[in-house]
Amino acid sequence: MPTIKIPTPLRAYTGGKAEVxxxxxxxxxALADLLSxxxxxxxxLYNGETLRNFVNIFIGEEDIRYRDGLDTPLEPNDSLRIIPSIAGGAIELIAPESVELSxxxxxxxxxxxIMPEVGIQGQRKLKRSSVLLIGTGGLGSPLALYLTAAGIGRLGLVDYxxxxxxxxxxxxxHYTSDVGKPKLxxxxxxxxxxxxxILIEKHNTPxxxxxxxxxxxxxxxxxDGTDNFPTRYLVxxxxxxxxxxNVYGxxxxxxxxxxVFYAKEGPCYRCLFPEPPPPGLVPSCAEGGVLGILPGTIGTLQATEAIKLILGIGQPLIGRMLLYDALSMTFDTIRLRKNPNCPVCGPNPSITTLIDYEEFCGVPAHDRSDYKEKNVQHNVRSISVHDLKARLDAGAQVVILDVREPHEWEISAIEGSLRIPKGQVVxxxxxxxxxxxxxxxxxxxVRSRDAxxxxxxxGFTxxxxxxxxINAWAxxxxPSLPIY
Known part of the structure; x- marks a missing residue:
């Protein structure tokens, strides 16, 4: 009997099952049976009867788009994998000349x-190279630390x-003593x-x-050390x-x-995900959480790929994607192909200049954008915590609907609230x-707006x-409630 591996963002809808x-x-x-x-x-997964563009289905390492699509035949022991979007050989980028080591x-x-794969010439390449790291957060932290220690000559940091x-x-x-300081x-x-x-260049701007x-x-x-879709497509x-x-993680x-998305030698991110998921469908780490050690694993691997590119050694992940599951402690690799109809890297691109990526993705790229403006943009009325408190104190008939996940209710909750997770509100x-x-x-x-x-x-009005x-409420x- 075939099986389908369920990615973490979708396991809330399969009762927590990782494989069905x-x-x-x-x-x-097989997908129809899964949905039944x-x-x-x-x-x-679907927009009407069509598989959504930001969802990819693989059999082993093969993308079904390059076989017979949904008509691809299955063997009894086949394992399918759903790959949603979440916020070749070696190449020579750097010549070793013109720099010396003290x-x-x-x-x-x-x-x-003392490693023949690096040596004096390789270390000169590292010293002569320049890397731009977008984000100094979860992924950016191990990336910056290890690239700096490795001797990258010029490291640019983008964060605000x-x-x-x-x-x-x-x-x-970042340390406890850094709280409140600019990340850069x-x-x-x-x-x-x-x-x-090494030279550190700071770009304190979105x-x-x-x-x-x-x-x-x-x-x-x-x-790419970002955590949102607009910046990911922009990069x-x-x-x-x-x-x-583009070293992606x-x-x-x-x-x-x-x-590693490198259009000169393989596919780009849009070849795999032509368009982003609808706003609110895929939660961010701030909404869905992340295991603290996970960015250390992925960020260190990103640093490894960057160093391989600069040194021109090994096989960078061009045309391949590495998938890591910390719970099962497994690494899997799938093959990616260049999409001949890609709107940006295809032979007849429709995107030849940068576009409005917030409009394209339907979400703001930066968490510090004014929240009230987001609500107005999405035609959602809002109320402040002070106004809600005043209404409750005055005895107004108000129902509070908490759309967080059940494990979050154990952290903090407003007494008397109706509790339905966002994924179940419909x-x-x-x-x-x-x-x-x-x-x-x-x-x-954010999730409440999406709900x-x-x-x-x-028809709710x-x-x-x-x-x-609830963090603003706390x-x-x-203040007796914790902020998380």
Missing amino acids: SVNGETVGA QYPELRQH HDEIRRYSRHL DVVDETNLQRQVI ESAAAKLSDINPY LTSANALEIMRNYDVII NDACVLLGKP SIFRFEGQLS ARAAEIPRDVEVVVQCKSG ILMLQQL NLVNLAGG REID
Whole structure:
């Protein structure tokens, strides 16, 4: 009997199962059987009767798009894998000439120099190279630390956020004493102490369509350490337009993805994911969580791929994607192909300049965007925690709908709230009153907004979003509740 491996973001809809046995002689029949067992998966996999563009199905290492699609026949022991989007050989990028190593550097890098695959010439390549790291958070922390220690000559950092306590569980370049400081300043101080022989360049700005090409064009290798879809597509398209390799990594809960997208020699990110998922369908790490050690694993592997590209050794992950599952402690590799109809790297591209990626993805690229503006943009009414408290104190008839996951309710909750996880609000819509005002609440206001948009499609007109979520309630109304 064939099986289908379920990625972490979708396991909430399969009762937590990581693998499901199905009946069917074709991929389409197997998916139909999966949906008969777990109907709530349909909205995540299909748009009507068509498989969504941000969902890919693999049999072993093979993408079904390059076989017979949903009509691809199955053998009884075949294992299918659903690959959703989550926020070749060696190439010679750097010549070793024109830089020398000091005696102090030779001693520092001696463990590299005694390896024939690196040696003096390879270390000179590293010193002459330049790498742009986009983000100094979960993935960016191990990336920056190890690239600095390895002797990358010029390391550019793009970030404009500040260190928050919630970062410290996984962003190991930042310390408790750094809370409240700009991440760039925090990271640069550590990196300069690790290796004073390299140049750290700080770009304290959001990466946007207006500045991406100017910032990125002066670096040899671009590394994507972002956590949102607009910036991910922006980085991909800019790398294609500039002819730069893009070392990609993404993480969610217990799973990670890793690849090298280099349009000169293989596919780009859009070849695999032509378009992003609809807003709210795939949660971010801030909403869904991430195992603290996971970015260390994936970020270190990204650093490895960048160093291989610079040295011109080994087989970079061009045309392949590495999939990591920390729970089963497995690494799997799937093969990727260049899409001849790709709108950015195909022979007849329709994207020849950078576009508005927030509009393309339907979500803001930066968490620090004004929250009220997001609600207005999505036609969602909001209420502040102070206004909600005043209404409750006045005895107004208000229902609070908490759409977080059950394990989050154990952390903190507003007493008396109706609790339905976001993934179940459509199926359980009958439990939600329509004749009184319903204030929808999550951790920070993002999932609750998405839940409102889904319920509005069912005709609900009495829904209001709690701006800032339960964290704002804990911060401003009830300090006895923890903030997480």
